[in-house]
Amino acid sequence: MSKKTLRLKIDELKTSLGDIKNFELSIGKIIEEAWEEEFGPTPFPSTSDLRSWDLKLIEKYKPFYMPFCDVCCLCTMGKCDLTKDKRGACGLNMAAQQSRIVLLACCIGAATHTAHARHLVEHLIEKYGRKFLIDVGGVSVEVEAPIIRLVCGIRPKTLEDLEDVLDYVEKEIVQLLSATHTGQEGSFIDFESKIFHAGMLDHVAMEAADIAQISAYGFPKADPEAPLIEIGFGVVDKSKPTILVIGHNVPSAISIVDYLEDNGLRDKVEVCGICCTAHDLSRYDSKAKIIGPISWQLRFIRSGIPDVIVVDEQCIRADALIEAQKIKAPLIATSEKNCLGLLDKTADQPAEVIKDLVDGKIPGALILDNDKIGEIAVKTALLTASNRVKFKSIPDVQGVIEEAKKCRKCNECSRACPNNLPIPKAIEEASKGGLKDLAELLDLCIGCGRCESACPGNLPIHSFMVVAAEKKLKEEKFKVRAGRGAIQDIEIRQVGSPIVLGEIPGVIAFVGCANYPKSGREVAEMAEEFAKRNYIIVSSGCAAMSMAMYKNEEGKTIYEMYPGVFDAGGISNVGSCVSNSHIAGAAIKIASIFARRKLRGNYEEIADYILNRVGAVGVGWGAMSQKAASIASGFWRLGIPVIVGPHGFKYRRMLLGRKERKEDWYVYDARSGEKVYVGPAPEHLFYSAENKEEAMVMIPKLCMRPNDTTKGRAIKLTNYIDLHKKIYGTLPDDIYMFIRTVADIPITMKDEVLKFLKEKEWEENIIPDPTLLPRLIRKRRE
């Protein structure tokens, strides 16, 4: 059945029955529905259903493309030189090619979360049954799935309902991917609209994944006081056999701790993790330990601490098996998406597999049955630990000094290093016995290993840094709050009004990967600065980990200093990458719970509400992956701007407003239908900052919204002006664009600002009930 048929059916039901009690999905299944809220215009939107909303955004926030290279090589008619306004053999130009690549990235990201969600939902249905109830927060969370309600127009009650949601998402991703074929979509504008669609689908998939695992595994349910978890390089008790899990999809890691519990071994074996699997495992078992973000893989494996490495999916180094072999640790792959060339031993007797792994007969095994993974990983760890006595693959200090003498000062390492680190100088120091420079570089290193790959002398440069910083690494013990999951409805009710009025100056989400331009410390510093300024801080994924890895003078981490509430001055960790859905979900819930806007299949109206009223900003300071691209894109379509760090320039297109073009910044006043100038609020939708200071000024600016009350705008401006002055030493030259009436001016800065306004021939303006959607105008102009 086509989408059109689906729509028709809904219309028929509406006219003949009034309220819809059930309807037929495109996948042909009847869902029993007792939801009295009527359908909005776009349940299960197709690729083009929200196009007119997308075009509104793209009109305001025009793409600025920065191609990685001049050519396209996607089909055999190429390579085609697309330099300047040349067109390829298929007729495509550079703008369309760039947006096509961004769409591909977002399709990869959305497909990854969807496949992850599909695996989780199928696995949990097998374990707990189709009718297992979704529960993300008991009575505290009535709106259990804000994104799914908004996009799909259904309220998922059981795991089985999530299958329907994923059917829809999978179908749409195939549509989007097909648009990237040669000779399909030809306009950058439509590629951009499809990018938004991919992002929206990604958020649906992330929500499906997280609410399934929260419900079935009993993760913290919207709990601001989720337990504090140990995190850091030094948290593992090395006297115990140690299993390291890496990846994002937690069932295999859970089977390990379940096996340990069931066999009375929980205190005998350490289970620690890197990346989001670690987050999710610690949501299941607060004894699980987190080593660190994605960039900690090489340093931790090479330390020789893990006795067995278990990988699932996403963000795992492709050379994990090679690195594991260097420390003689068997590796168990557990996902069809990441088999690493290993033999499939799923059907073998566990005892045989364990023997082969322990004897080193095979370097690792592919095990695709979660019921077996726990037993195999644990028994292998117990047996291997006694044999291998923590075999490191890093040299000792003397070894580093000797090896460093072989350096040819060719600079190949620096030229390969994404952060252009001054490695040769540090190596020269090391050759003379001084390891301080090398140790300091580790904090700025993203652990990619490119320097080693480039070195003609095969020097293990990253390992040198690890040796140099070994003492500090061993002492790295911090606390991170376990992922809390959703935001409670009551929290939304409490902060809804101050956020929409602007009195809480903004919600800032620090999310994403660890591809930092400098140290991860910058994320912690930004988070703390804005928490102190009474913003609501949320975090997830690797960023949530990096934020935990620094202490104040009293030895406390940010999660110990600030409460985990969704409120002014709170710092919460929602969880893993898929938990990002709760951040978008919170913005949606502000519109639905606080402002009582209808949610069901009503995407455009809610996005319009968020864009104009909810001062939220996402910051992906180390954003690296295609998933980060699709997550960002889901935020854009909802009207939430995203700032990325300097490596984010490599996403090769930004969505930038032009604040000086007055004509771009008009909205309708929903009360009168008048068009009203509201200034560039928010100024950009996707913006890459050159350094932390620039981001710190942009964050408060992008929190401004047309709906801010005068009191709210004054608070937001206070933060913007104050940070601008602190960092640049001047009053921002664009404040006149953000001041609608004299009452907007922060009281303590009144004289200075008024003087400035006079120079700019500033005029007062009204504060409208803002919307970009003519259909929301309550009284039409004559």
Add this chain to the structure above:
Amino acid sequence: MCAAEPWQKAEISGPMKSFVIQKPDVAAALIKKAKHPVLIVGHEAVEAENDINFIDYIVKIAKAGKIPIIASGKSFSEIRKFTSALLMPIVEAANRLIDPNWSGADGLGHHDLALFIAIPYYVEWLILSGIKHFSSVKTISLDRFYQPHASWSFPNLTVKDWVKNLNDLIKALEEGLKNVDV
């Protein structure tokens, strides 16, 4: 050392690569020839490399060539102690440069030439690519490393050679240019 290959080795641009500025006089001539150049300065100007007073060079280049400055980050705060500058993030500046109707850094309209300095290598690389593909603005990279997406760029230079180049450029601008072929 003066190789015309990207500093970060994987950053291969494609068919349209920048010309290498072998002699700073060439850059000076290009600046003189331009109708309305602009100097875009990134935040690295305050991160002294080998104790070089970057800001001093930048201010001298701008003054000698009568070039308005757009600066990002803390470079702005330093530069404005010596001369006027417009504070603007690099990405915003680039996005405006490609618009022929933009009023320019000094309000005098479109810039036909943009000089870049003190921007992180990979950021500048992408910014230059955006300008190259989507505008007719010519670009010069004055940074220490070869930038293939510029119209003209210094090659990869030692600190010593780079400083010499900057000094020579300032001198050529101050003296005014006579017979340099571009």
